[in-house]
Amino acid sequence: MRSGWRHFLWPEWNRRFLVRLAVVAAAAWLLFSQFLLPLRIRGASMEPAYHDGGVNLCFRGRYWFGTPRRFDVVAVRLAGTRVMLLKRVLALPGETVAFQHGRLLVDGQPVTEPQPVLAGGDWELPPRRVAPGRLFVAGDNRSMPIEQHVLGEAELERVAGAPVW
Amino acid sequence: MKRWLWTVVFLGVAAGGVWWAVQALAGDEQKVRRCFSRLGELIDKREGESLILAAARGQALGNLFSDDFEARTEVADLSGHFTPEEISAHAVRARSRFSRLELRFADVQARVLPGGREAEAAAVATLSGRPQGGGDFGTETRLLRCRLRKGDDGHWRFVDAELSQGLAR
Numbered sequence: 098m099r100s101g102w103r104h105f106l107w108p109e110w111n112r113r114f115l116v117r118l119a120v121v122a123a124a125a126w127l128l129f130s131q132f133l134l135p136l137r138i139r140g141a142s143m144e145p146a147y148h149d150g151g152v153n154l155c156f157r158g159r160y161w162f163g164t165p166r167r168f169d170v171v172a173v174r175l176a177g178t179r180v181m182l183l184k185r186v187l188a189l190p191g192e193t194v195a196f197q198h199g200r201l202l203v204d205g206q207p208v209t210e211p212q213p214v215l216a217g218g219d220w221e222l223p224p225r226r227v228a229p230g231r232l233f234v235a236g237d238n239r240s241m242p243i244e245q246h247v248l249g250e251a252e253l254e255r256v257a258g259a260p261v262w
Numbered sequence: 263m264k265r266w267l268w269t270v271v272f273l274g275v276a277a278g279g280v281w282w283a284v285q286a287l288a289g290d291e292q293k294v295r296r297c298f299s300r301l302g303e304l305i306d307k308r309e310g311e312s313l314i315l316a317a318a319r320g321q322a323l324g325n326l327f328s329d330d331f332e333a334r335t336e337v338a339d340l341s342g343h344f345t346p347e348e349i350s351a352h353a354v355r356a357r358s359r360f361s362r363l364e365l366r367f368a369d370v371q372a373r374v375l376p377g378g379r380e381a382e383a384a385a386v387a388t389l390s391g392r393p394q395g396g397g398d399f400g401t402e403t404r405l406l407r408c409r410l411r412k413g414d415d416g417h418w419r420f421v422d423a424e425l426s427q428g429l430a431r
Contacts, residue, residue, distance in 0.1 A: 173429070175369065175386045180369055247429060249429030251429050
């Protein structure tokens with residue numbers, strides 16, 4: 098048993114071990130560069146659901162066979178997939194979205210959001226129609242002034258995936 | 263030593279040689295990408311930087327931009343047309359307000375347009391630093407879309423740039 102542990106922790110560097118090591122490294126690279134991208138969350142715009150400094154994985158296959166739905170949390174690419182925006186989908190293509198006294202309105206009707214949001218910013222956003230092929234996204238932290246919050250429309254093709262948890 | 267181990271060592275050395283050759287004979291897209299890393303290096307500032315070094319960096323920074331560089335940003339003061347001298351002066355002034363400054367680019371995408379004299383590029387710029395008076399500037403992240411042009415001297419220079427948050431507001 099003891100020799101087994103020793104073998105596990107300090108294996109013999111033979112051809113078989115190097116092949117196994119190469120296969121595991123290639124599989125890990127493929128998994129974590131193409132399917133599950135490691136994320137480190139920076140900023141407080143998605144509080145209270147996602148905290149500054151938190152870690153997560155972006156599942157790139159989440160929308161391979163469908164499109165994002167309202168209130169999904171999505172990762173939006175900027176120039177590539179190393180830095181992305183983590184936002185919540187609030188309105189779909191063709192819908193009209195607005196904020197009145199901090200309350201979300203979609204197509205003129207107040208919408209109750211299922212997820213907890215940080216309120217207090219009293220956001221005001223005049224009604225705007227979401228362009229075809231785009232989503233309207235924003236963070237859950239509405240306690241900050243709307244001018245300081247990164248929100249707006251993102252092209253569907255720029256949705257890189259969704260966080261795993 | 264076993265033969266297979268020598269083979270692994272040989273393959274490692276060969277891969278290093280190929281990598282070095284690729285770097286040495288970099289194509290235009292690689293040169294465009296290097297403009298971003300050079301820009302980041304020149305903006306970076308460590309505490310205690312001398313005035314001479316600051317001036318030299320400001321001067322070198324201007325050389326990365328074309329004679330009529332156009333900037334489009336959310337801030338009106340930083341938008342418009344600038345000469346390399348104006349950019350140098352702006353950079354020296356702005357850097358002097360910080361004791362520490364760091365500009366990093368990620369996801370640099372470069373594409374040389376047909377003809378080989380112009381290129382389009384996009385990158386995510388992250389700026390962080392500490393103001394001279396203390397406190398923390400925090401971290402600002404923006405999407406940078408720009409065009410570069412190859413000069414007669416073979417150097418690529420920024421022609422225009424647009425900074426945005428990445429979402430259509």
